Amino acid sequence: MKITPILTQLRDHCPGLANQVAVGVDLALLQSNTALPTPSAHVTPLADLASPSTGQNATRQAIRDRFVITLVLDASDGRQALEQLESLRAELWRALVGFKPGADYNPIEYDGGELVSLSATRLFYQLRFFAEFQLGRNLASQPAETWRERELDGLPSFTGVTVRVDAIDPADPNLKHPGPDGRLELTFSGDVTQ
Incomplete structure (x- = not known):
């Protein structure tokens, strides 16, 4: 997933961060880094998880792109830091969940959060989010996304078919074994029109 839309969404819809949003x-x-501004949010791609393909003769995999947002808060006043954490979590949910x-x-979904570290000066809290795509x-008509799709796109277009039938029955009495005798009993063609 591209990170720029996430950064833009946070900068536009999280006034409590005062544009202190970075990668x-x-x-x-x-x-x-003791020079980090507080409060600030830092977006980090975390992982992608793939489920098995649901297609029988084509690839159809759900991919879950996960990312984490690390909030950095001033913890010199513990009560105020926890109050600010609650406010910023709510802002992040309003900005991202459903976007x-x-x-x-x-749309993005929330995947949970946790306190990473708390010292006399800094509080670090991470919130995990994810969005899925196929x-x-x-x-x-869509661009190829897998090798198999690219390979199929390279084949010539199907324009028509000719069918030649050599029937087994009735069997030729001059042959020892019944079966096709090499004479075509039926031939037909069909053209594909678009």
């Missing part, structure tokens, strides 16, 4: 790559790095981060994605296209 957070590593939790240990965030925790060691579609891309045309191919289902790997494998629905229509042949």
Whole structure:
């Protein structure tokens, strides 16, 4: 999932963060950075989970893209930090739950949260979210998403068929074994029109 729509959504709809929204790559790095503004939110892609394909002759996999938002709060006043945490969690839910981060994605859902660390000066709290999309296209007119779809797109178009029938019955009495005698009893063709 692209991270820019998430960042934009948080900046536009979370006034309690005062535009202090960034990409957070590593939790240990965030925790060691004493210059981080508070409050601030740091968005980090977490993982993607794939379910088995539901298609029999095509790929149809649900992919769950997960990401985490780490809130960094000033914890010098513990009561105030916990109050602010509750307010910011509610803002994040209002901004993200139900938001579609891309045309191919289902709306974002909340996956839980937890306190990561609490010291005399900083509180770190992580909230996990996810959005799902389907790997494998629905229509042949859509761009290929898998190798099999790309391979099928490279085949020539189906324009028609010719069928030649050599029937087994009635059997030719001149042959020792009944079966096709090599003479065509029926031939027909069909053209595909679009």
